[in-house]
Amino acid sequence: MAGEILDNKGRGDVSWSWPPIHPEGRKFGLITAALSLLTAFFAWETIAWPLAFLTLGVLAFFRDPERVVPQSDDLIVSPADGLVSLIQEVDPPAELTVDDGSGTRGLPEGKVTRISIFMSVFDVHINRAPIGGTVQRVVYMPGKFMNADLDKASEENERQHILIERPDGMMIGFTQIAGLVARRIVPFVKPGDLLAVGQRVGLIRFGSRVDVYLPAGTDPKVLLGQKVIAGETMLAEVGTQKLIEGIAQ
Known part of the structure; x- marks a missing residue:
């Protein structure tokens, strides 16, 4: 949808999708995901599960959804x-x-x-x-x-x-x-x-x-x-x- 013209007369084509993750946050998500997998490998489940949820939280924080921006000079x-x-x-x-x-x-x-x-x-x-x-x-x-x-x-x-x-x-x-x-x-x-x-x-x-x-x-x-x-x-x-x-x- 990025760059597409949408208006209040129904012009344009939209559909729901998962918001992308900004590149700035991907490295943090990879770090927490790697730590979660590593602790799970050693059966440290009390640490692995919180790290897994932290990974989801980090990715959600850095989400970067598209926005429909009003085009008016005023x-x-x-x-x-x-x-x-x-x-x-x-x-x-x-x-x-x-x-x-x-x-x-x-x-x-x-x-x-x-x-x-x-x-x-x-x-x-x-x-x-x-x-x-x-x-x-x-x-x-x-x-x-x-x-x-x-x-x-x-x-x-x-x-x-x-x-x-x-x-x-x-x-x-x-x-x-x-x-x-x-x-x-x-x-x-x-x-x-x-x-x-x-x-x-x-x-x-x-x-x-x-x-x-x-x-x-x-x-x-x-x-x-x-x-x-x-x-x-x-x-x-x-x-x-x-x-x-x-x-x-």
Whole structure:
């Protein structure tokens, strides 16, 4: 189905299939599977069975399903699977705003809306581009490994900032943040890369968070506590401001 056009008029052909495993996770799956077989060979069943279940868990963690990405210039899609845990008015990180000496401009200074998406170990951890455009910055920052659900994780945890600029000049910054269990942010892109909306940009191993900084004058189309899907869920529509309310039930 990858690359096929699908629409709301029934165009396209789809069928269910097992999601593929991203190459980044195959080596971990092979290691745990080999250990499981080795312990089973020596009849250490109390160790072999947990390792077998761990193998399944590792493969499930690194699953990389195809996504049907909305194709509209006005939409900002979610870069991550997970739970919308915070929606706040904040100043963008300095790494996305200050002159970094590269000759490329950063985000304008001033308050913007930040949407924080918390990814549990059960979520797909492949992150995707919220808009199409050129990667202007990829900035890695070392840090702590606190609970990614905490507000201060945006400033204190290990993180990686990515800045994408559309052909019309609009820019979106987002941040991959390592969590309590996560210990590695794996980038798939570098400055100068041209991305399509929804294209894979990286992953974070074993539980984490992604922050998205919306352009000024744009409000979220998602609610606090909502489950979102990377590459498919619309986070916002550029230039649209409207209060949306929901009831947990």
